[in-house]
Amino acid sequence: MESDVRFYRRRATEELAAASRAVTQAARERRMQLADAFLQRLKELERRGLAIDEATAAASRPVFPWEVSTAAARQSSA
Numbered sequence: 493m494e495s496d497v498r499f500y501r502r503r504a505t506e507e508l509a510a511a512s513r514a515v516t517q518a519a520r521e522r523r524m525q526l527a528d529a530f531l532q533r534l535k536e537l538e539r540r541g542l543a544i545d546e547a548t549a550a551a552s553r554p555v556f557p558w559e560v561s562t563a564a565a566r567q568s569s570a
């Protein structure tokens with residue numbers, strides 16, 4: 493499942509791109525308002541500290557469940 497941070501960032505980017513392609517001024521303004529709403533939500537997440545660097549979070553947790561027990565066993569035998 494996509495995180496909130498990625499979702500808001502992706503949607504803001506999509507709306508900005510759509511605004512640049514808009515034919516009418518009214519459509520451009522609506523797209524810019526949507527992009528602004530997504531950016532505000534993203535800023536709120538970052539302000540509350542929920543926007544964790546996903547690469548760091550993924551690197552810190554084991555990929556396979558047995559990696560936790562294997563790492564603990566190696567440390568205790570050392």
